[in-house]
Amino acid sequence: xxxxxxxxxxxxxxxxxxxxxxxxxxxxxxxxxxxxxxxxxxxxxxxxxxxxxxxxxxxxxxxxxxxxxxxxxxxxxxxxxxxxxxxxxxxxxxxxxxxxxxxxxxxxxxxxxxxxxxxxxxxxxxxxxxxxxxxxxxxxxxxxxxxxxxxxxxxxxxxxxxxxxxxxxxxxx
Amino acid sequence: xxxxxxxxxxxxxxxxxxxxxxxxxxxxxxxxxxxxxxxxxxxxxxxxxxxxxxxxxxxxxxxxxxxxxxxxxxxxxxxxxxxxxxxxxxxxxxxxxxxxxxxxxxxxxxxxxxxxxxxxxxxxxxxxxxxxxxxxxxxxxxxxxxxxxxxxxxxxxxxxxxxxxxxxxxxxxxxxxxxxxxxxxxxxxxxxxxxxxxxxxxxxxxxxxxxxxxxxxxxxxxxxxxxxxxxxxxxxxxxxxxxxxxxxxxxxxxxxxxxxxxxxxxxxxxxxxxxxxxxxxxxxxxxxxxxxxxxxxxxxxxxxxxxxxxxxxxxxxxxxxxxxxxxxxxxxxxxxxxxxxxxxxxxxxxxxxxxxxxxxxxxxxxxxxxxxxxxxxxxxxxxxxxxxxx
Numbered sequence: 001x002x003x004x005x006x007x008x009x010x011x012x013x014x015x016x017x018x019x020x021x022x023x024x025x026x027x028x029x030x031x032x033x034x035x036x037x038x039x040x041x042x043x044x045x046x047x048x049x050x051x052x053x054x055x056x057x058x059x060x061x062x063x064x065x066x067x068x069x070x071x072x073x074x075x076x077x078x079x080x081x082x083x084x085x086x087x088x089x090x091x092x093x094x095x096x097x098x099x100x101x102x103x104x105x106x107x108x109x110x111x112x113x114x115x116x117x118x119x120x121x122x123x124x125x126x127x128x129x130x131x132x133x134x135x136x137x138x139x140x141x142x143x144x145x146x147x148x149x150x151x152x153x154x155x156x157x158x159x160x161x162x163x164x165x166x167x168x169x170x171x172x173x
Numbered sequence: 174x175x176x177x178x179x180x181x182x183x184x185x186x187x188x189x190x191x192x193x194x195x196x197x198x199x200x201x202x203x204x205x206x207x208x209x210x211x212x213x214x215x216x217x218x219x220x221x222x223x224x225x226x227x228x229x230x231x232x233x234x235x236x237x238x239x240x241x242x243x244x245x246x247x248x249x250x251x252x253x254x255x256x257x258x259x260x261x262x263x264x265x266x267x268x269x270x271x272x273x274x275x276x277x278x279x280x281x282x283x284x285x286x287x288x289x290x291x292x293x294x295x296x297x298x299x300x301x302x303x304x305x306x307x308x309x310x311x312x313x314x315x316x317x318x319x320x321x322x323x324x325x326x327x328x329x330x331x332x333x334x335x336x337x338x339x340x341x342x343x344x345x346x347x348x349x350x351x352x353x354x355x356x357x358x359x360x361x362x363x364x365x366x367x368x369x370x371x372x373x374x375x376x377x378x379x380x381x382x383x384x385x386x387x388x389x390x391x392x393x394x395x396x397x398x399x400x401x402x403x404x405x406x407x408x409x410x411x412x413x414x415x416x417x418x419x420x421x422x423x424x425x426x427x428x429x430x431x432x433x434x435x436x437x438x439x440x441x442x443x444x445x446x447x448x449x450x451x452x453x454x455x456x457x458x459x460x461x462x463x464x465x466x467x468x469x470x471x472x473x474x475x476x477x478x479x480x481x482x483x484x485x486x487x488x489x490x491x492x493x494x495x496x497x498x499x500x501x502x503x504x505x506x507x508x509x510x511x512x513x514x515x516x517x518x519x520x521x522x523x524x525x526x527x528x529x530x531x532x533x534x535x536x537x538x539x540x541x542x543x544x545x546x547x548x549x550x551x552x553x554x555x556x557x558x559x560x561x562x563x
Binding site: 027030031032033034035036037038041042044063064067068071075076077079080081082083084085086087088089090093094097100101129132133136137138139140141142144147 | 182183186187190191194195197198201202211212220223224226227228230231234235238239308309310311312313314315316317319320321347348355357361362363383384385446447
């Protein structure tokens, strides 16, 4: 993993996308996340909103945008469930911030690095979710290591396929 | 100050976002008297608004995706796949394959028809009023076991209505939107329903665990609870009617938190992971078949009329009353009738008279009777005069 200094990061291009791409990709992720579990049954080991948050936050290299995007997507996810609104929001806000912060330092055009980051941030998101639900709110939430690991693997596999496709939608000067 | 904000802008925004969300969470969770936390069952108005917006934004494309799935799969199997088959097989094999595809489609249609017929038959036989609904989406997270159906407030749905299938209970309506509704499945950790074991009649509370398994929690350990026993709704929770199938006992495990209690793991009666059509119980008022309704109406109409058999019995009782002595005397005026005589036929006997009355005897003061004498009238006391010896 190549770590870059603050000066050299300017040499890298910030990924830009049309506004419509942002809207459609984020909406599509939410819709598919709500619909696909009905098709795949109990094998819903993926979190599409998280994958697109990590992608855009890494590409934009902007923690602020990553945090806002993560908060919005997390709140939408919470609103579609019966859970308290804010648990996923906090988890995804933090993940968006971390992805944007890491994007400044790391060569995020490397697919392997992006996939590994997706894997790690999936586990971070699950850990924050469980922490907020169980320890801050005292709600019945249990850490199932195998499920969280499978979800992280699922997200990494989806990222492996999805990121190159989304790269094609970039605005190139 | 400004430069400090600009320098740490990202961190400040992150902290602001986290603080606002934590504050919002604090408003939604409340402490129970037992010291545990739980989500407020009724959303605050702001939270309800957010859920409404999210549903309004996500639900239409989700329903579109769901409904177009059938069209896409039909296009794939009837056009694209056939072209592929024709390219590979120019003779009899292509025809056989096409017939197989059609057979599969017909079989699927037949299965769906059977399923719908079964659910329709169940709906007609079921004593409560129900509405059939189709499941089209989920919450998208295995941490919350809920799903969306394509019927809402416009169809008469309300929160806390029971959702069932012909096989067993499924959940309850949690949130109702104009055209859709969110259903909380019984295998969610926050779900709860009163259940009873069919043969042992042991009662318990049904809920789901973190992995989505159905379990009856907090049951006193009992050797009679054996795998294979059927579990039914108890009807005490005011949501699920009594006697609906819930599941079958799979195994009994010790409660990790409380000694002497066990948790009963169930195999659900309804296929909770693969629901397509469900029924929502909209009214628990008994709904009888047309023949029974006619019988009820006829019996209500005849409520005032006296049947012939009862008339005969009444006539016989009147004849008997004439022959037996009664409390009415036709020769006496109404105010002298024995029925109106309030005098006591068996008066209490007078108290016995003492043989040697003294000043303490009840009869000694009979002159005063029961009424006390006035103070002004002095009592006559025996005068005691001293005797002088001459």
